[in-house]
Amino acid sequence: MAVTEKTGTFVGTSVKRKEDASLLRGQGSFIDNLTLPGTAYMAVVRSPYPNARIKSVNLDAARAAEGVVAAFSGADLAGDWAGGMPCAWAVTEDIKMPPHYPLASEVARYQGDPVAVVVAESRALAKDAAELVDVDFEPLPSIADAVKALEEGAPLVHEDFGTNECYVWKLEAGDLQAAIDAADVVVTRRYFQPRLIPNAIEPRGVLAQVGPTGEITLWSATQTPHIQRFVLQLVLGVPESKIRVIAPDVGGGFGSKIQVYGEGPLAIVLARRLGRPVKWTEERAENYVGTIHGRDVVHELTFAATRDGDITAVKSEAWCAMGAYLELVAPGIPLLGAWLYSGPYEIPNYGVTFTGVFTHTTPTDAYRGAGRPEATYVLERTMDALARELDLDPVELRRKNFVREFPHTMASGLTIDAGDYHGTLDRLLEILDLDSIRADQEARRGRGDAKQIGVGFSTYNEMCGLAPSRILGAIRYAVGGWDSATIRFQPLGSVQVVVGTSPHGQSHETTFAQIVADRLGVGVDDVEVIHGDTAASQLGMDTYGSRSLSVGGIALWHASEKVIAKARQIVAHQLEVSEDDLEFESGTFTVKGSPDRNMTIQAAAFAAHVAHNLPDGMEPGLEETAVYDPPNFSWPAGAHAAVVEVDTETGDARLVRYVAVDDVGSPINPQIIDGQVHGGVTQGVAAALFEEGAYDDEGNLLTTTMTTYLVPSAAELPSFETDRIETHADNPLGVKGVGETGTIAAAPAVINAIVDALSHLGVTDVPMPATPERVWRAIEEVRR
């Protein structure tokens, strides 16, 4: 038989990644590595203005240029669209949803808005010719700031709406105002979380091919092949059965490759018109304006509390920039944090208001954490502010308000299945050695050192495992939150697994193989995981929101149950015993009490395929599919601490330690989990210290390259200290998800640490990102 001997248990061990073999040798199938015979190359002409009327588009010079195949304006292609690019999340009944087409034809509404395309024989010739496209723009007034965009007389992003207000969404529970009125202490803080540019190191790209009967294949650097296919049918007016979307190796996404961007449908209609494959590869400068941004939210958070630190109410108001159009799930991003303004704390009265606002900027959408970092940041910053107000230790204030018993139904209505918030914090404090940090801090303050030290905490939880379809329906999300898995035994015993989620760094091929290998009692190398191709996996809802394991992994578990059940029937039939008389362990069915009477699951698979001797009426083959719709979100949680050293003379804040203790449920592969935590923490730290997608008032992006938008390198970061505690989620694998935890937790921990380092000077706030200039100004302000 072609299979290897199964050795031991895989779940819970750090199996080395299957993905590495090709990636380490430079054999990744990244989109820009793929080319078909006859491929033509597309370049996109984008608006240099934040808001401008398109008076005319002259393509003559571009069309006459060397190697140019074709060039089109928005008006030229207007008849190719069956519909605009839809937003899938109408969060309120009266939300304003502007039309959004792959090319703007009348008004360009942000710097980077695509207005024309050129197709040529090479990438370089397409780019040369794109520079010859002569667009007569009439610049119009524009606005980048979401709060100012709501003021009377502000330039409008969509004139037809008569306002820049996109929607107002509210959630209230308990008696919010009464609790605030009755409180001993009320603390309100206002915080701005800047724009973040996701910066997957692989830019986006597409390759489109249209066959002779109109069948479409789109290779795309995407997190969401199934969602792409669904949306493409609406934009192109072609049934899904004629569309195949393939996500090859994808070089990072972090939410920015969820959306259905215009370049995909553009490449398809050009391939159809020109009768040859069309490819587009994003450049980094395009990525900064043409791929979604994240965050850009102003919050005002209010806590009501008793004098001894019991928090009785939390009220949040937020103004959330949507950018110029509504991307796929943009209006719903704040909602993903809407139930987290009480975090791991028991707070009986609760109120959240989100106002979505159009601005003349690149559209926003999901960036790692999506809504949950936003909520956690203001919650954890305000916890420290309340601790200062009450003169309580910030750790003790958190502990005092922690949820203690699980399952716990929050005031806001959702139920947290499992957690141990005290245990997580205890473990953090053990690793941290807080006493020696405080002693060091005391000594430095006593000596009046220029370099001061501070420690900041963030105790968080999150809702992920997106998501129960019924809840998604209740909050007006357009589709469901289930996922699927198929397990197929091949005749000689190797196993194919087809999943509806697809990775862009998360290690699905290894993690899913571990689960299946253990369930079926086969070797991890005998399990091949197929993903990212809608022709292979018809049912899928793709990868985002830490859902692949906690939804897709559970579908896989259920599929394995079905496979085992069918194999059991076959074995019982062949050994002429009752199914109840069979035990299944490590890949072998054994008759209870007769260990010599047994049959492996591979033998059952072979029997199923040859079908010589199956129970009456049984279909040949050993292949089962399960679709799993989670009954609840999953609820990872953790306690993180940052230690920073701040140079009070220069304002330079340096992260010197970072400790993360997380509860992500039962671990499948600890090494992969740690890797996710490291990467997530780094993106949170980067938001706190380095990264800001900055616009001027009119909407000109100021941070247009990696030299002005500061993605940190290894030199700016320390090594991390990670640990886990485990409480088991209410699903068969006990898993919760880990992709976003670090990003959610890290930013407030770092800023709280900087404020702590400077608290003896009277500093109570430092804005993100805490650049040397901002830290220095915060110090100067209190010194004056």
Next chain:
Amino acid sequence: MRRVALTVNAVQHDLEVEPRELLVYVLRERLGLTGTNVGCDTSSCGSCTVLVNGESVKSCTMLGVQADGMDITTIEGLATNGELHPVQQAFHEHHALQCGYCTPGMVLAAVSLIESGKATGRDAIREGLEGNLCRCTGYHNIVEAVAAAAGVS
């Protein structure tokens, strides 16, 4: 067009390239060596790092014609007889890659750092890899992998 002679992964190539063609595109598009990735337009990310005469170079900052007569190693040329180079192996052992896009450049930068004798400790490794950005790993495991390959305890 200009004629250039390159040795890439121990194979001699005589090519005609455009004067404006960057080395990375000569490698990717003329030689089909797509393991060298492009991540930015500004020599910032380091994804396209290759070894030129043994030293790490961002191949998007060098023209193909400038590489005339030079000896180039790309990620495809690092393993020998199917065996991973010790740095590649260390990346595998320490889970120093996730999406894998920055990995070829990161591995070659690390090879160069180690061979130059500058990978003397974790801080030195962090400084030495400053020109290579990774968005997935937070660098923790990359530093561990390079430390292991360099024999740093």
